[in-house]
Amino acid sequence: MHPALSVIAFTTASGAGYGLLAFLGLLAPMGWLPGSTGFALLATGLALAAIAGGLLSSTLHLGHPERAWRALSQWRSSWLSREGLAAVLTFVPAGLFAAAWVFGGVASALLGLLAAVGAVATVYCTAMIYASLKPVQRWHNGWVAPNYLAMAAMTGALWLHLLCRLFAFPAPAVALLAVVATACALALKLGYWRFIDTTAAASTPESATGLGRIGKVRLLEAPHTSENYLLEEMGFRIARKHAARLRVIALVAGFAVPLLLALLALLSDGLAGALAAVLAAPIATAGVLVERWLFFAEARHTVMLYYGAAAA
């Protein structure tokens, strides 16, 4: 599948934003976070900016962005519509929570909980857009939604830890959260890769054409000599060629290095720990960008069976 940059940027940024928002909504009312107005402003501002920026960027790949509001209408059947609706609805408690915390100095437990629930729901809807697509076996499985949720939690927790350290606030609970979330995300990503590497293809050229009754099926002649939309959108191969190397990059930058840095930050209260916490979040975010690129590039669509692919 063709990795649209706007979609990759959107899911990474809004994932981190929703993760951060959820933890702010849950932890701030418990008094586990710095109480200063500056922290409240920066933390809620960062979360809402990442979410809003991501949502805006997602409209860039539309043919008609000016009609984007129509996407809120079909929530009964469409996960994309549900995602849009969840995103819009989450802005209400999230905005009120941020305003009350920044301007009133009160981190409301109710608004925070509602914002956190909305954040989780929105990320889940994003994941289900992919997980509901039967023609892409590598998306249509039970690993996708947990992976999206875990990566949102990981990047959100790492960014929250970074902010705490910037405000010289000792937050061992947040540090532990970052370690646990990163370890979970790593385990789920490894599980996903193991799944796609070991699962037999659901469809073949034989089932796509129904000609398996005659024998092995292979493409003799494509219907057209030049590219078309289907080949550009579903037949993307550039990143797949480098999939092994990109997996190492995603694994190291997205999960392994952030996990080590988060551990260091958990164990060290001093400068080394602070430095580790400050480095972990941006490195993990860059790694997740690569991972998201791979998520698209490694996905195989059944339509390619009609264009000579051996499995999908």
Add this chain to the structure above:
Amino acid sequence: MTSLPQPAMGKKLGLVIDLDICVGCHACAVNCKEWNTGGHAAPLTDRDPYGSDPAGVWFNRIHSFEAGDGAAGRTVHFPKSCLHCEQPACVEVCPTGASYKRSEDGIVLVNEDLCIGCKLCSWACPYGAREYDWDQGVMKKCTLCIDRIYNERLEVEERVPACVSTCPASARHFGDLGDPDSKVSAIVRERGGYDLLPELGYKPVNKYLPPRSPRTAVGSTGAAASLAPVVKAEPGGFLHWIDRILSR
């Protein structure tokens, strides 16, 4: 509404494609493009149409496959267009309601005035039936020539999809596959018409008729087992004499 209509619809208009007699001439694809660039989903735009790398929107594509090996191997020309599925995920994933399935005849259409061009429907279609129009920023697809089949300005025999009307080999049939007594339903029953990618559960309405078994046995084509002698030479006659001279 992108929720699917209730199964009240009995009518399932669609195509039956005979892989035994399709000759792979691409005439159906050409006539489809010709009709539809002026029809319901018009225009079917092209990118770089007169340049070195043209690409454009087509509703019908003719793939050619080889199946089997050796003497049992076959070349099969394989036309593919929207199958107007009974469970069209392309409709259900549409966030705006632009994609819909008509309850009266089961045809799957796009309302281009509502389409935001998110392309998700094309991801949800396992068959590659939907093609994005880069020029207009909306998704396009086969309309089953809805502007022909109900068109009272056309002669009755012309009220079939453009691909069906143009096929020189009569490899394409159009009709109501929801009616067990229809001609197309009968052909599907007789010839063992089948679904593409049945494992995905989209329940396509269009059916494909498999190639017939090859006739390789002696006499199976209706011709004699061996050719008759060129010269029927009566013993002692003139031809017999010629035959003897020439056979030396």
